[in-house]
């Protein structure tokens with residue numbers, strides 16, 4: 354079964370899309386934990402980092418590159434936190450790998 358993020362990528366369900374390229378889509382998180390809370394999502398549906406094959410690690414670079422682009426283009430996002438929850442115990446709830454891009458507030462914890 355398709356993940357909710359694949360359904361967003363395929364425009365089957367709506368989302369606020371902030372950026373997109375061949376490999377990545379960026380959407381606003383529906384339940385933001387910071388003034389700016391974006392999800393950087395590889396279009397390829399991979400469950401978690403543990404499931405990456407050798408051919409998938411380029412996506413990590415694509416995520417970092419997109420984070421840099423967002424920091425330069427989204428007002429207030431010059432400094433940011435990038436977080437990946439990989440596995441249920443780590444807090445992952447959507448099993449389609451993604452990075453949380455959090456910004457716009459002091460984050461000290």
Ligand code: AMP
Nearest residue numbers: 357368381382383384438444445446447
């Ligand atoms: P995680 O717990 O790391 O798997 O994060 C999943 C994130 O996806 C959570 O922060 C949710 O708020 C977010 N989320 C779930 N469904 C949607 C949706 N339809 N549109 C935008 N964000 C979503």
